[in-house]
Amino acid sequence: MREFKELSSIQTVDVFIKANELSFLYISRPNCSVCHGLLPQVQELMGKYPEIKLGHINAEAVEEVAGRFSIFTVPVLLLFVEGKEYVREARIVHMDLFEEKLDKIYKNVVR
Numbered sequence: 001m002r003e004f005k006e007l008s009s010i011q012t013v014d015v016f017i018k019a020n021e022l023s024f025l026y027i028s029r030p031n032c033s034v035c036h037g038l039l040p041q042v043q044e045l046m047g048k049y050p051e052i053k054l055g056h057i058n059a060e061a062v063e064e065v066a067g068r069f070s071i072f073t074v075p076v077l078l079l080f081v082e083g084k085e086y087v088r089e090a091r092i093v094h095m096d097l098f099e100e101k102l103d104k105i106y107k108n109v110v111r
Contacts, residue, residue: 001043004056010064013057017080020053022109027057027065027076034091035075041095042077049102051110052079081109 004026007013017023026042028035046054057065059074069078071090079087079102087101 022052025078
């Protein structure tokens with residue numbers, strides 16, 4: 001399973017997105033059971049996409065993240081391609097549909 005880089009400020013989040021062609025953010029809160037249940041599934045899935053850089057944000061520690069990305073619930077999964085948001089999933093994530101979206105984008109970006 002791939003590990004996520006912990007992003008502890010909105011500035012590090014912005015740098016992370018800009019520095020990577022493919023960047024993925026997993027935004028959660030410590031007391032969120034859905035967040036904790038979904039994370040291992042996402043980690044396992046991301047093993048198929050080695051070129052996607054993985055970042056994790058604790059929404060309690062980085063409160064600005066809610067305003068920056070218009071987040072009203074957690075978990076939120078965001079995929080950026082060259083700094084532009086391409087995929088957004090929130091709260092209840094259907095992993096098979098999420099994987100289809102990732103496949104299409106990944107195959108078009110990574111050659």
